Amino acid sequence: MNAVPVISFEFFPPKTADGMEKLRNARTQLAAFAPQFFSVTFGAGGSTRDRTFETVVDIQQAGFEGAPHLSCISADKAEIRDLLAQYQAQGIKRLVALRGDIPSGEVSSGDFRYANELVEFIRAETGDWFKIEVAAYPEFHPESSSPGADIQHFKHKVEAGADAAITQYFYNADAYFRFMDQSRKLGIDIPIVPGIMPIYNFTQLARFSSVCGAEIPRWLRLRLQDYGDDLASLRAFGAEVVRTLCEQLLAGGAPGLHFYTLNQAGTITSILEQLDLQQR
Template identity: 40%
Template sequence: MAFHHAQHANSLNQSLADLNGDINVSFEFFPPSTPEMEQILWNSIQRLEPLNPKFVSVTYGANSGVRDRTHGVIERIQKETNLVAAPHLTLVDASDEELLDLAKHYWNSGVRNIVALRGDLPEGSPKPTRFANDLVRLLKSVADFDISVAAYPEVHPDAPNAQADLINLKRKIDAGANRAITQFFFDIESYLRFRDRCVAAGIDVEIVPGILPVTNFKQLKRFAGMTNVSLPRWLHRQFEGLDDDPGTRSLVGANVAIDMVKVLSREGVKDFHFYTLNRAELTYAICHTLGVRPQAKAE
């Protein structure tokens, strides 16, 4: 029995030790809409900055008010931090001329990284005629941006089938994208199968898993419904009975994400992208477990 326990202890120690390798992380934030939310955002950015992420991205809405807020956050990150800022950019509601101007403005102001997306179509829009691969091509025509694009292990809601979705991702990579970041997921097998299919299709960039640390399961169910993400039964059971217990929900959420990144890390994943929802606590704890920690200052 003692030998059996020792085996378990060794495998746990080994799995945690394995994580302290050359892990890269990146973080996503969204532009705040109130002064209170702005304070929360900047507290989170300051908390996560010492972890030295590869880049931090800032999401982007179709309407111009949100776009202006995105630009404002990007400019402030550039000015006040040492972080690499990567604005999201979408085709929705912008002409090629406007996008070319914006790309030139970004390049001239020192932005080198962009997350290029088609964008969500407004209600009642006609079928799109321009796609994310067109945006990647347009950006590369301006300058040699480092471009991230989106990938969907469980298939984009608008795609007719998984094969068509994979072909679309290949178009984005062939147009010059440097990496793909996945939609959040909880079924690790779906990510691993998707990664294998990407390799078979000749997609030779990093397929970075998008990790969403969950604190609010009701909100997660809404997100998942909009994005075609399946929530396994075990995840429902984990959050059962915790609607009025945010403290325990946070602990459960951190535990779920830590388990996911441990398994993915053992499968050779070295890059992780965290959807922070502008909150630092869970992401910081998960990064700490991954071995991603502030650099000790030289004495």
């Protein structure tokens, strides 16, 4: 296991004042694990642009490192240039650069087709100001034509100037380790941090997974379905599954863990305490 695994957490920008208070409470609890950063998602087509900005600035002003997601689909270069300047003015030094989901009914992709083009643009506009995180897909991007094409797309993002990567979530550690082996064979040597999705309820997880292409192994799917409406038992079982996965990943050399929090802290806190990662 790594001596000091890097921990980070992802939030989504809340829509209401109550939602922001809930996020701040979760952030306070998760701060006990000395996260490297808190990232904030960016809606399809920039639909949460202002709320993402406000949430990241709130994190930054509270004394933590905020990392806004920045997706480029349907955006033009002037929009991205303006947003980069706003983040620089706030002293924000880290970005998660993504292509992003195509909004429903969207026809034009804007000035960018792929995430590597966004990374290139950020580097051309801002040099080394930002540490750039990109996405990686151990179980392959749902739009990828083949596993070989998928890993090449990832390599293009690295060559464009990415500093590190965060994976899509998964529940099969072997998928991550195979992806790492393939990446290293291609000369990719940036840190690749596994993304971890806690299990809160089966319906929600199945919906997320159908969209992003993450596999729910058959044994896990059937066990989760078997709990039915017994959410307490399902979450206890899910926490055990995720904790075991984290142990396997860290023991196998993963540089850290990135948690998709869904703006909740309780389950993640329990998992990290059992991994003995509190107050590092």
